[in-house]
Amino acid sequence: MNGHHSYLLVEGQQDVYFVGRILEELGLHSAQRPEQIPGKWSPFLDDVARQRDHAERQAGRNGIPFWQMFKPACLLSQLHSVVVERVDGNRAKFGRTLRATDALIDGGLASLTGVGVVPDADVDAAASLASAQAALRSAGLAAPNSNQEVIAGNPNTGIFVLPGGVAQGGLEQVLIDCGEVVYPALIAGARTFVGGVDTDSAAYSEEDMREMNTPQGPIKAVVGSVSSVLKPGSTIQVSVLRDRWVSDATLATPRVAAIVQFLKSLCGLP
16 A cells, blocks of 8 residues: 555553544554555564464464454554554663664655654653653654654654643543543542542552552542443453544543644644
8 A cells, every 4th residue: 555654652552442543533444454454564464473364264264363463553544554553561662662663664764654652641741751752763763842742754753642741640541531521420430439449448458559559540440440331341441442432522622632633743644
């Protein structure tokens, strides 16, 4: 496929699904078979897994899951492709992964329409921005001076520190914004439940409440509570993929709208 190809690095799988859902709302669709992958991204295909899939199908079986052949997400339209790859929460891997991709694909990163980095702010949005800037520069790319900025060039480069602006936290804050629109009663109930937990109770050990007592613990617990009702027994990322966190109703919320505009500018999307 000739057209616009862009590459986005995020921290975790739920970020991959969230960005993917936004791209689907913008008219792209998720690749499901290796033959759908544009030639630009063919070096990401696992040839051994692809051969196994072919052999399985030739034998009349279902083949192997697509994610075993192509581990990042790939979203497509007639003129655009966007690969979204995660670093599993290890922000130090942003630079290494960008440099590896630059060496891997034909023409390197300079041949792409856009290259973006989407870290979580955690407790320090400025430090996350600086880390992402260093990652882009380490791959020979221009780094924006501020969060949510896109620099036009070859390629366009951008950084979006979640949840946006100078706020602490990460994707969960954006999900709560979405949940307040489409699942307001569940969000309210989850807040009541989580707010009523006495983390100092002798019933809990220090280890029991270690993550709950972090700055983002209660926010993550609210999102987790809602997702466990929507998709019992599944992870938050499954709920992000399958439920209405990203939908027509939530695209206009300020934080999601900012992400949408960032992706459009970075990837050259209409």
